Amino acid sequence: MIGTFLNPVLAVLRKDLQSELRTRYAMSALIMFIVSTISIIVFAIGGGTSRSDVLAGMLWVVIFFSSMSGLSRTFVSEEERGTAMTLQLLVPPSVVLFGKLLFNVLLVIGMNILAVALYSFLMTGFTVTSPGLFSLTLILGSGGLAASSTIIAAIIAKANTKGPLFPVLALPILLPLLVVVINMTRLSMEGGDISESVGEFQFLIAYIIVIITASNLLFEYIWRD
């Protein structure tokens, strides 16, 4: 039973990965955005601040806007190239949603690893003293970011003004997530312990579950008409 759902989901994921490797549709936009925003921050303030709340906030500003530049591509490219109908003929809507969601999760995790590596290297004040807490924050933050971005991308792919609409719709949905992950990143810089952030972790897990459940309920209506 799981296999009959999982196999098509993995087929959609494989197709998207293969397509991305050939076209660099989302990857180029993400990498360019990460490199340029971090460069601007470095030129603007360099090692001029060691305040953990500022550094944590700026890291997630880079991650948020990079996501906005690349994560919508997974659905927008299907609409722009007219291949959405191909998927509609092949698999049920939920398969498309979870295939695209897995693709976005992998993309966000890859993007976040690159962003954090570059940020740590260039921003001398950015030092993580609780790597366990920071890694969990990054993983759950990536999951939440990918889950929200996937359903918003599906909505805006059907609209005429795709680009500007994505951050406008995403910000109110992602704001609670961003507030929590910024706070947890700050804690991980200040030597906080995982046990101090149990409530935040519960919030992030609940956030991901709610977004994925709502997406699964809504997606069929978005995808079919």
Add this chain to the structure above:
Amino acid sequence: MEMIQEPLLDIRLSGTGLSKVFNRRSIFRDITFQLSAGQTLLITGSNGAGKSTLLKVIAGILTPSSGTVSIMDADIPQTVYRAIGFVSPYLNLYDEFSPRENLFFAMSARSRQVAPDAVDRILDRVGLGRFKDVPSRVFSSGMKQRLKYAFSLIHEPPILLLDEPTSNLDEEGKGFVRDLMARQVAKGILIVATNEQTDVSRYDHSINLDREG
């Protein structure tokens, strides 16, 4: 249509009271039909009459504003993805992939095993055998139309929907389509939507959307 003898499949397709409204504009309304294996339906109408929209509703791509489409008396079941093959001007395949890659993706998405030689056979049949590993972005519109046929036939669907079936095809391609239609009628259900002059008497049922829509 030329007669070809093949065992008929156990398949039924029906549409009851189908209508579609876009932005308060009625595209068609109260369309009803019932088809079983060996039967054909012709959908005609002028540009904008809703032929392609009706085919998309039948294929389960669009939700009807009212009415139902049933396959084997069940409302658009999960099997629709295996039961229907659809060739349409609106269908685009992944042009960064070769024909083989497109067909393997189609089969793996449907969770169906396919032997490489089966893929090669269907590509030979549509006349793309020599181009099976070439990215389809370099294909002409006629070659892309042939690839759409391969994509729509690889899973041997019992129901075949053809929207403007001969568009972009040369004489040889049109011959292939005529042969394909005859084969489909011999075993399953065929629905054709076209603007071209067609002999209505060659089809078991017909819907003229200019009159009925």
